[in-house]
Amino acid sequence: MVAHERWEQLPPSDQSQHHAADRPTTAVAIVTPDSADDPVARRLTEAVAAHPGCDLTGPAEAEIAVIIAPALMQPDAIAAAGQLRSGARQLDYHHAVGARCRRVWLVTSCGEQVDAGAPAALPAQAALAAMHRSVGFEFPDQTFAHLDVPSRDIDEATARRCVDVLLDDHTEVAVRAHDSGTGLDCFTRTLRESAESAPEGVATAALDNVVITGGNGTIGLRYARHCVERGARRVTLLSRNGVDRDELDRLTAGYPAQVHAPACDITDADALAAVAGEYAGDGASLLIHAAGAARFAPTTNSATRSGQICSPPR
Incomplete structure (x- = not known):
């Protein structure tokens, strides 16, 4: 069997379930490694605070932890690897994941290419998303999920849509502006069996x-x-x-x-x-x-010396 990943557009959903007056609120923490002035963190914090289904809290009380990826936006892969050596250390999962936490989101910017005609994903953002999935194995009691937004400068409407996504059950979501220029679309990554047979071998x-x-x-x-x-x-x-x-x-x-x-x-x-x-x-x-170096280490160690060993330009 040959399978492939693809992005599929989610149908417009009824978000009334998240806004119902009799629905218990969900404690949500926005964790930013950069600064309080991060535009993504600021917009999401405002949207969570205004959402009737959310209670904005700190990490210790949160049921959902939303980690904002640092602004490592270099399009060049080698330059992005240099950014990652220090930038990845900013993600403190043990601080972000509290005792009540059941779901951990990482929010990246331009870290996914939803279709072939879209710009290529930014290397550092894509790498942080991959690292997030790996770190999830250290937290078996929590579900690790990933949300990609179209830019660091999201507007209020995008932030509100993101909060609804954060309250849903999908684990890989990208929010993009609609092709018409108005409205938003959400895509989820799925695994589908391919109709093509596996190639026989190398040409x-x-x-x-x-x-x-x-x-x-x-x-x-x-x-x-x-x-x-x-x-x-x-x-x-x-x-x-x-x-x-x-x-x-x-x-x-x-x-x-x-x-x-x-x-x-x-x-x-x-x-x-x-x-x-x-x-x-x-x-x-x-x-x-096939050249490379790897070390297995807990999250607290994986982004320091190990990153320097594994990331020289090859």
């Missing part, structure tokens, strides 16, 4: 000149073996320490592939250029990026 042309970063690691070597077994003509494994001859011989045993493993730190532009000059040929037909 032959893609296996002509394969380059694998992190080539001496377990993942990189497994990909190398996979490509060699499927007819790769040439494979170049890039890693800081290279691959010993015995390992290379095992990779190519019984196959005609050429496998090279020059020692190269791919974060060193000069070293990378030198290796490319010697091994690139007509250019890579397939690039597999």
Whole structure:
């Protein structure tokens, strides 16, 4: 089975359930890591305070905690990674999630691309949303959800619609301006089975000149073996320490592939250029990026030294 994620527009909903006079109010906290002047936080705070179904509280009393993502708005991925090294530390989940909390929302800005014609998602906002989902595993008693708004400068109508979303049961929602320019649409991310069958394998042309970063690691070597077994003509494994001859011989045993493993730190532009000059040929037909570093750590540690290890430009 092949499945894919897609955004589906939610039908206009009857929000009277959230405004009913006999409905108990829900305690909601707006938690902002930046400052009280954050425009998203300010609008949502005002909307929660004015909503008849909400009681604006602090994190300790809240049933719903709404964390506003820091304003890391760089469109360039490398610059955004630099912002994340310090910006992610601003999210203090253990402060935001109190004893009464049952639902934790992260509100990002321009962190999702709802359709192909929309601008690309901002890298840091998308990364914070992914981190939020991961952090949720540390809080099994709470539901972690994500709301994406179209800009940092949302208006009152958008803020009111967002509060209704925060009171609903969806876990991945994007609010966008209607195509007509008036009104708002809400989209939820769903997983759907695809009518297309799974591809049989990598196209032959893609296996002509394969380059694998992190080539001496377990993942990189497994990909190398996979490509060699499927007819790769040439494979170049890039890693800081290279691959010993015995390992290379095992990779190519019984196959005609050429496998090279020059020692190269791919974060060193000069070293990378030198290796490319010697091994690139007509250019890579397939690039597999298996270089990386990871550490498992609780939220209180994951955004400090671990972020510096995992985020250098590759």
